[in-house]
Amino acid sequence: MDHDAQMTDSSFPSDPAPEPEAAPEPETVSAPERTGPRVALFGLGTVGTAVAARLLDPAWAAGVVARGQAAPRLVGIADLDLDTDRGLLIPADVRQVTDYHELLDDEVDIVIELIGGSGVAGQAVLDALAAGKSVVTANKDLVARRGKELEEAAREAGQSLRFEAAVLAGVPVLGPLVDELSANEVGHIRGIFNGTTNYILSTMASDAREYADVLAEAQARGYAEADPVSDVEGWDAAYKLVILSRLAWGGWIDIEAVRRSAPAVGGESADGILGVKRSHMSVAARLGLVLKLVSRAERSGDLVHGAVTPMALKGDSRLGATSGVTNYVEFTAEPVGRVSMAGPGAGGPATSSAILADVLALGSGAGSTWGKLPPADGLELEDDLGGERGWLVVVEGLGEAGFSDGVKELALASTDEGFVSRPACLTAMTAKLGHFDRPITVYPVLADA
Ligand code: HSE
Numbered sequence: 418m419d420h421d422a423q424m425t426d427s428s429f430p431s432d433p434a435p436e437p438e439a440a441p442e443p444e445t446v447s448a449p450e451r452t453g454p455r456v457a458l459f460g461l462g463t464v465g466t467a468v469a470a471r472l473l474d475p476a477w478a479a480g481v482v483a484r485g486q487a488a489p490r491l492v493g494i495a496d497l498d499l500d501t502d503r504g505l506l507i508p509a510d511v512r513q514v515t516d517y518h519e520l521l522d523d524e525v526d527i528v529i530e531l532i533g534g535s536g537v538a539g540q541a542v543l544d545a546l547a548a549g550k551s552v553v554t555a556n557k558d559l560v561a562r563r564g565k566e567l568e569e570a571a572r573e574a575g576q577s578l579r580f581e582a583a584v585l586a587g588v589p590v591l592g593p594l595v596d597e598l599s600a601n602e603v604g605h606i607r608g609i610f611n612g613t614t615n616y617i618l619s620t621m622a623s624d625a626r627e628y629a630d631v632l633a634e635a636q637a638r639g640y641a642e643a644d645p646v647s648d649v650e651g652w653d654a655a656y657k658l659v660i661l662s663r664l665a666w667g668g669w670i671d672i673e674a675v676r677r678s679a680p681a682v683g684g685e686s687a688d689g690i691l692g693v694k695r696s697h698m699s700v701a702a703r704l705g706l707v708l709k710l711v712s713r714a715e716r717s718g719d720l721v722h723g724a725v726t727p728m729a730l731k732g733d734s735r736l737g738a739t740s741g742v743t744n745y746v747e748f749t750a751e752p753v754g755r756v757s758m759a760g761p762g763a764g765g766p767a768t769s770s771a772i773l774a775d776v777l778a779l780g781s782g783a784g785s786t787w788g789k790l791p792p793a794d795g796l797e798l799e800d801d802l803g804g805e806r807g808w809l810v811v812v813e814g815l816g817e818a819g820f821s822d823g824v825k826e827l828a829l830a831s832t833d834e835g836f837v838s839r840p841a842c843l844t845a846m847t848a849k850l851g852h853f854d855r856p857i858t859v860y861p862v863l864a865d866a
Contacts, residue, residue: 447475447479448475448478448479449475449478449479449481449482449488450488451478451487451488451489451490452487452488453481453486453487453488453489453490453776453777453780454487454489454490454526454527454776454779454780455489455490455492455524455525455526455527456472456489456490456491456492456493456525456526456527456528456529456776457491457492457493457494457495457517457520457521457525457527457528457529457550458472458491458493458494458495458528458529458531459495459496459517459520459528459529459530459531459532459538459541460495460496460530460531460532460533460538461494461496461498461499461503461531462531462533463764463765464531464555464582464765464768464769464772465494465496465529465531466503466504466505466765467765467766467768467769468529468531468765468769468772468773469491469494469503469505469507470504470505470769471769471773472489472490472491472773473491473505473506473507473508473511481777486777486780486781487780489527489773489776489777489780491511492510492511492512492520492524492525493511493512493513493514493519493520493524493525494507494511494512494513494514495513495514495515495516495517495519495520496513496515497515499513499515512524517541517544518544521544521545521548521550522548525550526550526551526779527550527551527552527553527776527779528541528542528545528550528551528552528553529552529553529554529772529776530542530545530552530553530554530555530556530559531554531555531556531772532556533556533558534556534558534559535556535558535559535562535563538554538556538559539559539563539566539567542554542559542567542570542578543566543567543570546567546570546571546574546576546578547570547574549574549576550576551576551577551578551579551779552571552576552577552578552579553579553580553582553772553775553776553779554578554579554580554582554583555580555582555583555586555768555771555772556580556583557580557583557584557653557656557657557660558647558652558653558656560580560583560656560660561583561655561656561657561659561660561672562656562672564659564660564663564669564793565669565793565794565795568669568785568787568792568793569792571785572792577779577783577784577785578785578786579775579778579779579783579785579786580660580775580786581771581772581774581775581786582768582769582770582771582772582775583656583657583660584610584657584660584661585610585657585744585746585758585760585762586744586761586762586763586764586767586768586770586771587760587761587762587764587766587767587768587770587771588744588746588758588759588760588761588762589758589771589774590661590746590758591660591661591664591786592786593758594661594664594665594748595664595786595787595788595790596788598748598750598753598756599788600752601748601750601751601752601753602750602751603665603666603716603748603749603750604715604716604748604749604750604751605713605714605715605716605748605749606658606661606662606665606712606713606714606715606723606746606747606748607711607712607713607714607736607746607747608711608712608713608736608744608745608746608747608757609709609710609711609712609736609739609743609744609745609746610653610654610657610658610712610725610744610746610762611648611651611653611654611657611710611712611744611762612640612741612742612743612744612761612762612763613635613640613641613642613645613648613649613653613742613763614648614649614651614654614689614690614710615709615710615739615740615741615742615743615744616631616635616640616641616741616742617631617632617635617641617649617690618690618693618698618707618708618709618710618727619740619741620634620635621693621695621698622698622702622707622708623740625695625699626695627694627695628690628691628693628694628695632645632649640742648689649688649689649690649691650677650688650689650691651677651678651688651689651690651710651725651726652672652677652689654689654710654712654725655672655675655677655712655725656672657712658670658675658712658713658714658723658725659672659675661714661746662714662721662723662796662798663787663793663796664786664787664790665714665716665748666716666721666796667790667791667793667794667796668793668794668795668796669793669794669795669796670721670795670796670797670798671795671798674797674798674799675723675724675725675798676724676725676726676800676802677689677724677725677726678692678726679692679726679727679728679858679859679860679861680802680843680859681858681859682847682850682857682858682859683856683857684856684857689710689725689727690710690727692727692858693708693727694858696811696813696834697811697835697858697860700809700811700832700834700835701729701809701811701835701860702732703832703835704729704809704830704831704832704835704836704837705731705732705830706729706730706731706732706737706809706837706862707729707730707731707732707737708727708728708729708860709727709728709730709736709737709739710725710726710727710728711725711726711727711728711730711736711863711866712724712725713725713801713863714798715801719797720797720798720799721796721797721798721799722798722799722800722801723798723800723801724800724801724802726802726860726861727860728860728861728862728863729809729837729860729861729862729863730862730863730866731866734863734866735747735757735866736863736866737866739759742761742762742763743759743760743761743762744759744760744761744762744763745757745758745759746758746759802843802861803842803843804842805840805841805842806840806841806842806861806862806864807829807837807838807839807840807841807861807862807864808837808838808841808843808846808859808860808861808862809835809836809837809838809859809860809861809862810835810836810837810838810846810850810857810858810859811834811835811857811858811859811860812834812835812850812855812856812857813834813855813856813857813858814834814855814856815833815834815855819833820836823849824836824849824850827839827841827846827849837862838862843859846859847859
């Protein structure tokens with residue numbers, strides 16, 4: 418619309434200004450009959466409020482009906498805090514309770530779990546399934562940590578459990594992986610699964626600022642949580658990798674097996690993006706690289722190799738060019754080749770898109786997110802940093818001393834405080850680096866990003 422308006426203005430600069438028109442009457446949408454499933458919402462935080470707003474919106478319901486589906490009806494809300502004004506006009510016939518058990522009765526068909534965490538939320542999902550409700554959740558922590566248990570409970574209860582919103586929120590990824598890619602053997606999964614860390618790393622690089630400074634700003638603007646641990650330590654991205662792996666390869670990986678730190682040389686390794694410094698980014702940039710928190714997993718026989726760590730990759734590659742809060746995922750599969758998707762991976766509106774689609778899917782008779790896949794067992798994961806590969810090596814404060822000839826032999830490209838190595842295993846390379854008496858940071862290079 419904006420684009421069209423500008424085109425018109427510049428094409429006809431001498432046209433007289435149009436007569437002002439009377440403001441149109443506000444359009445009223447008559448509420449359609451809601452013949453779809455009766456929904457109870459557990460948890461009225463940011464995402465819960467966005468979901469409730471749409472469920473209560475007659476225009477949204479009318480759109481659903483116009484697209485050939487039955488509009489769901491919000492019949493109950495459970496939250497410990499029912500006093501805060503969230504800007505919702507909740508009709509009197511929508512029950513509001515602080516104890517979710519009160520909503521597990523015959524008046525409810527579907528529970529949307531948005532409590533968060535894996536404790537109370539897990540019990541609520543188990544209780545809902547046992548009470549004969551299908552469940553929709555956006556809770557990646559819960560699904561990744563207790564997926565096997567929840568899957569068994571849903572199958573035993575004969576109820577459906579859907580969790581599209583748990584992975585990349587508004588980017589529809591689980592449905593296509595299970596359905597439209599079902600004729601394929603998935604070889605690898607990788608991408609940028611966390612918007613908060615990608616925003617922080619992108620801003621550190623573009624504005625030459627330090628981590629703490631950018632994090633504080635991201636929190637002030639509401640991009641980052643007040644408690645950012647799950648995002649910045651790589652947990653959130655690891656949860657998504659576990660869920661994608663279950664659907665691609667038929668097993669639940671133990672979340673504790675997912676490596677979340679790049680290797681350390683002569684120091685402590687830091688989880689997630691906690692060890693990434695502005696100075697590292699500047700060395701990377703001089704070598705044509707950017708640093709990104711990359712989630713990846715690759716099937717090899719019965720084993721999956723993968724991790725969630727910062728990696729160095731070309732800035733003009735698909736992963737490298739994914740900036741800000743955008744999420745990106747790609748699958749390499751046979752016979753299709755490489756397939757990728759990108760979009761908004763966080764926030765109320767984007768997450769509500771996937772949650773409501775799951776509710777509509779259940780209303781149309783769809784089953785669980787795992788579709789026709791057989792029950793999952795465990796899946797072994799080993800990290801992927803063991804073999805020969807390229808490394809970005811950053812040696813801070815090297816100054817004029819420069820690199821020795823032995824180290825230079827390792828380098829494919831170098832700058833004053835760092836180099837990109839030839840393919841080498843970490844132990845062989847660090848043996849040659851061992852003589853430095855200053856901090857050394859190494860990042861795995863993602864060569865085919
Ligand atoms: N906090 C996450 C992110 C969104 O920043 O991507 C929810 O997984």
